Amino acid sequence: MATxxxxxxxxxxxxxxxxxxxxxxxxxxxxxxxxxYFLPVLIIVITSFKVQNEALSVPAKFFxxxxxxxxxxxxxxxxxxxxxxxxxxxAFTTGGAVENTGFDRYFFNSMFIAGTSVLLALVIGTLAAxxxxxxxxxxxxxxxxxxxxxxxxxxIVVIIPIILMFRIVGLSGxxxxxxxxxxxxxxPFTIWMMKSFFDELSLDVEDAARIDGxxxxxxxxxxxxxxxxxxxxxxxxxxxxxxxNEFLFALLLTGSDTRTVPVAMNQAVAxxxxxxxxxxxxAIETLFLIPVFLVTFFLQNHLLRGVTFGTVKx
Amino acid sequence: MxxxxxxxxxxxxxxxxxxxxxxxxxxxxxxxxxxxxxMPATSSFWVVAVMMALVAVTxxxxxxxxxxxxxxxxxxxxxxxxxxxxxxLLWSLGLSFFSYQSNQQAIxxxxxxxxxxxxxxxxxxxxxxxxxxxxxxxxxxxxxxxMVIGFLLAVLxxxxxxxxxxxxxxxxxxxxxxxxAVGVFFSYYYDPTFGVISQIIKAWTGEQFILFSxxxxxxxxxVFADAWMWSPFVMLLVLAGLVSVPTYLYEAAAxxxxxxxxxxxxITFPYIRGLLMLALLFRTIxxxxxxxxxxxxxxxxxxTMTISYHVIRIANEQNKTSEGAALSYLLLFxxxxxxxxxxxIANRRSQGN
Numbered sequence: 184m185a186t187x188x189x190x191x192x193x194x195x196x197x198x199x200x201x202x203x204x205x206x207x208x209x210x211x212x213x214x215x216x217x218x219x220y221f222l223p224v225l226i227i228v229i230t231s232f233k234v235q236n237e238a239l240s241v242p243a244k245f246f247x248x249x250x251x252x253x254x255x256x257x258x259x260x261x262x263x264x265x266x267x268x269x270x271x272x273x274a275f276t277t278g279g280a281v282e283n284t285g286f287d288r289y290f291f292n293s294m295f296i297a298g299t300s301v302l303l304a305l306v307i308g309t310l311a312a313x314x315x316x317x318x319x320x321x322x323x324x325x326x327x328x329x330x331x332x333x334x335x336x337x338x339i340v341v342i343i344p345i346i347l348m349f350r351i352v353g354l355s356g357x358x359x360x361x362x363x364x365x366x367x368x369x370x371p372f373t374i375w376m377m378k379s380f381f382d383e384l385s386l387d388v389e390d391a392a393r394i395d396g397x398x399x400x401x402x403x404x405x406x407x408x409x410x411x412x413x414x415x416x417x418x419x420x421x422x423x424x425x426x427x428n429e430f431l432f433a434l435l436l437t438g439s440d441t442r443t444v445p446v447a448m449n450q451a452v453a454x455x456x457x458x459x460x461x462x463x464x465x466a467i468e469t470l471f472l473i474p475v476f477l478v479t480f481f482l483q484n485h486l487l488r489g490v491t492f493g494t495v496k497x
Numbered sequence: 498m499x500x501x502x503x504x505x506x507x508x509x510x511x512x513x514x515x516x517x518x519x520x521x522x523x524x525x526x527x528x529x530x531x532x533x534x535x536m537p538a539t540s541s542f543w544v545v546a547v548m549m550a551l552v553a554v555t556x557x558x559x560x561x562x563x564x565x566x567x568x569x570x571x572x573x574x575x576x577x578x579x580x581x582x583x584x585x586l587l588w589s590l591g592l593s594f595f596s597y598q599s600n601q602q603a604i605x606x607x608x609x610x611x612x613x614x615x616x617x618x619x620x621x622x623x624x625x626x627x628x629x630x631x632x633x634x635x636x637x638x639x640x641x642x643x644m645v646i647g648f649l650l651a652v653l654x655x656x657x658x659x660x661x662x663x664x665x666x667x668x669x670x671x672x673x674x675x676x677x678a679v680g681v682f683f684s685y686y687y688d689p690t691f692g693v694i695s696q697i698i699k700a701w702t703g704e705q706f707i708l709f710s711x712x713x714x715x716x717x718x719x720v721f722a723d724a725w726m727w728s729p730f731v732m733l734l735v736l737a738g739l740v741s742v743p744t745y746l747y748e749a750a751a752x753x754x755x756x757x758x759x760x761x762x763x764i765t766f767p768y769i770r771g772l773l774m775l776a777l778l779f780r781t782i783x784x785x786x787x788x789x790x791x792x793x794x795x796x797x798x799x800x801t802m803t804i805s806y807h808v809i810r811i812a813n814e815q816n817k818t819s820e821g822a823a824l825s826y827l828l829l830f831x832x833x834x835x836x837x838x839x840x841x842i843a844n845r846r847s848q849g850n
Contacts, residue, residue: 314570
């Protein structure tokens with residue numbers, strides 16, 4: 184089957200021929216369900232193209248064009264890119280001068296902080312997971328349970344001492360502080376996930392490499408790591424999604440220079456009700472969604488394979 | 498498996514060597530405690546930090562000399578977790594025995610008074626109890642909805658079908674949204690005047706629909722938003738289990754004409770049971786901590802206060818740091834008991850089969 188695949192078949196346009204495969208009828212169902220499920224997100228994206236009074240209009244305007252007169256005029260709004268430009272610079276008071284909102288900075292902060300801390304957690308966590316898997320310590324399971332326990336706590340329990348600690352050390356409002364904290368925040372999940380990956384690997388290959396004279400370092404880098412790439416990708420995506428949107432720590436521990444987008448977003452919506460600039464908020468969220476959406480989309484295959492490989496006993 | 502090293506004998510307790518971690522702990526503890534008692538908080542903090550670094554160094558040197566590769570590999574992770582999680586935890590445990598407010602300098606040892614006040618005070622105890630029952634209700638509702646929706650979505654996506662990649666990412670998107678945006682935009686959808694839901698119902702009945710006017714409505718609104726956001730997480734885990742079932746099992750079942758119900762319980766379910774349990778565990782822990790959506794949607798009005806939000810309110814808004822710490826330890830106790838109970842049951846189940 185794989186030998187004679189046309190371009191259409193590669194795109195997924197093929198008949199249901201095997202068990203576990205379904206055709207276009209199933210796609211229709213799935214498309215319907217996905218659309219309904221995606222609808223709240225879609226409304227956010229649509230709202231990002233509306234000006235304020237259109238966002239608050241009754242009846243709600245859903246359609247950017249009237250589709251050649253098919254949709255009644257009252258449900259149609261005129262799309263504008265104004266919100267996207269005013270995310271980065273706008274006049275804060277009516278008639279005032281156009282100012283920089285600092286959101287370019289906040290977007291950079293979010294990417295830098297989330298990216299660095301997830302990668303750092305991945306490096307440290309993978310090493311630890313390899314250690315837990317290959318060189319079990321006395322009371323290995325106890326260590327692992329304690330590591331899981333740190334993830335169970337309400338964030339507010341640890342936040343107060345951390346604020347005090349950061350204030351004393353001078354880390355509050357700096358990049359290293361929040362990156363270090365997020366690394367710790369991601370570690371338990373990384374360790375648990377990567378350990379289950381290393382546990383699944385066959386030891387024979389490693390022993391063969393050792394007998395052939397490979398050093399321990401070489402075994403780790405050349406034999407073990409290449410086999411768990413899917414797991415690394417899956418762990419990276421999960422960690423990124425959680426860190427990207429983390430709010431409470433960021434609210435309490437970032438300063439004006441290191442503020443991340445969720446915190447800035449929260450400040451942008453302060454007021455509630457009609458006071459919220461809906462179009463602006465939607466534009467921020469839409470822009471904020473794009474990076475993590477793309478990463479997830481391109482690592483999607485790894486994600487499914489990764490989770491399976493790691494957690495299902497065979 | 499590992500290279501067996503020639504065992505270096507452990508260093509005697511009294512010798513002053515860089516791998517004598519027992520002495521380092523003993524000395525470090527002594528110096529730290531006396532520093533805490535004698536010096537102001539800021540400088541004693543640094544003394545404690547230096548002592549902990551010393552203990553860490555002795556551990557690493559000890560592991561290196563005796564070829565404990567396991568210890569060496571896990572030590573960075575343990576160090577980070579210790580500094581950022583375990584140490585602050587112990588600190589707040591200590592804090593819960595004091596009377597301390599973060600906007601005041603005075604600090605006074607009160608023993609178990611914080612705990613007993615929370616549990617026996619005429620005003621606070623009923624409030625705590627009400628918040629606990631609310632939290633339990635939210636947890637049960639949202640987790641069960643998430644499990645059901647996540648499972649159904651996973652079943653829908655388990656087969657290979659055209660355009661699956663592109664539809665799957667649409668369903669996964671809610672999980673990637675910021676909780677601030679979810680909270681604010683759901684309050685936009687629920688709004689009586691310009692919200693979508695109210696407008697649809699208005700077209701039906703001619704009257705505005707105020708969702709948050711009753712407790713049931715408020716709870717339903719919060720649970721709906723939370724379940725919508727996190728069902729994809731359950732779905733992803735279950736889906737991973739479903740696609741891992743080898744197709745030859747289904748082919749064999751098709752040849753034997755096994756009914757679909759039995760096919761599910763005997764072939765599919767064993768593959769997803771572990772993942773279902775994992776999803777249940779993670780989501781229950783998270784749901785128990787739920788606060789941000791409630792802050793954004795109802796601000797605890799209409800009797801929708803949860804215990805986690807209560808802790809935030811006491812510790813952050815009212816600055817009663819030590820009371821908040823005491824309350825969160827009560828909460829932690831409940832979570833650990835429940836988790837252990839859960840793991841115990843899960844283990845017995847898997848051993849029984």
